[in-house]
Amino acid sequence: MTIPLSTKKTKILYVITKSNFGGAQKYVYDLARSLPRDQFEIMVALGGEGVLAEKLADAHVPTVYIPSLQRDVNPLKDFTTLIALWKLFRKERPDVIHLNSAKASGLGALAGRLVLVKKIVFTAHGWAFNEDRSPLSRFLITILSWVTVLSAHKTIAVSDAVKNDTIKWPFVKDKITTIRNGISSPQFTTCDDSRCDIASIINVAFPDNAFIIGTVAELHKNKGLTYTLNAFAQLAPKNPHIFYVIFGEGEERANLQAIIKEHGLEQRVFLLGFVKNAVQYMPGLDCLILPSVKEGLPYVLLEAGLAYRPVIATAVGGIPEIIEDTQTGLLVPPKNITALAGAIFWMLSNPAERAVLGKKLNEKITNFFTLEQMVDKTVALYHKK
Helix, strand or coil, rough: CCCCCCCCCCEEEEEECCCCCCCCHHHHHHHHHHHHCCCCCEEEEEECCCCHHHHHCCCCCCCEECCCCCCCCCCCHHHHHHHHHHHHHHHHCCCEEEECCHHHHHHHHHHHHCCCCCCCEEEEEHHHHCCCHHHHHHHHHHHHHHHHHHHHCCEEECCCCHHHHCCCCCCHHEEEEECCCCCCCCCCCCCCHHHHHHHHHCCCCCCCCEEEEEEECCCCCCHHHHHHHHHHHHHHHHHCEEEEEECCCCCCCCHHHHHHHCCCCCCEEEEEEECCHHHHHHHHHCCEEECCCCCCEEEHHHHHHHCCCCEEECCCHHHCCCEEEEECEEEEECCCCCHHHHHHHHHHHCHHHHHHHHHHHHHHHHHHEEEHHHHHHHHHHHCCC
């Protein structure tokens, strides 16, 4: 890492919309706590007081709460947020503002330009125009995303797939660089303890031969959980020892519960809700599944690799940059219930082969997706003229 000659610390102000602890929030947290404190003064502005705010406080990172900053479009609140960011940037005079999530990035880039911030960095964790929306909505979101990239001095794409989505955009080619997410090893519990803890949370005694599939994700349509539930329903009658546990909370809970009830899977599929440090229980899973319809570069697959867990995932966004089909996991097309069911059955039927997949994924994550690599490349971008 290159240390600047000046002894003056570089002031970084991160901005993010939500304060839960999804991928974008983990990214901000990891950077904020990992940047060298002898080189950087760090602050985070955020639109909530959730898990991210708590973790930043524990890491002694100063935060600023912006009540009007929220995901949903609201012209009055959005204008209020723009003014709040403008005032914050004028007061703090950061050398770099680093923007994350669509709403915070669009408003933050505009406020940053108005205040003449020296460097505006925007990290694209994925694009909202890749979600299931109307053609008009996708077009408008694409235009707004393009304007955000234009307004920033530099844009970080968390995967080549995210960057490649911008290939046809004019005037932005030299503004975008790929810096993949990186991770340090979480604290895992043992396999036996994890299975016991999961059983305790859901109040169910797993049989000794239980095959436990797991997902760690926000309960959102983008995660494609309905497809896995329907795939599981195809396998459940002839495989009474398979179970599915889903860690996470979100707007799709009622819909998922209805599907579980429809198929009579109340004792086989469990929505655990938000579980603090859910990643620690990964060793208790026989297989992790991520059936997303839209992704950037999901942290949960990096965490699964460090836990030596075999993975089934959909070939969307940056996922194929982590999961190479039949090499470091199994890839299936998105929204394909039959393919998901087949992949689950293959994992169930091939214990030795799935262990090899987990080992190879671990090797890939350890070598190519480290937190140190992500931090070093991001610091270099901050210093680049």
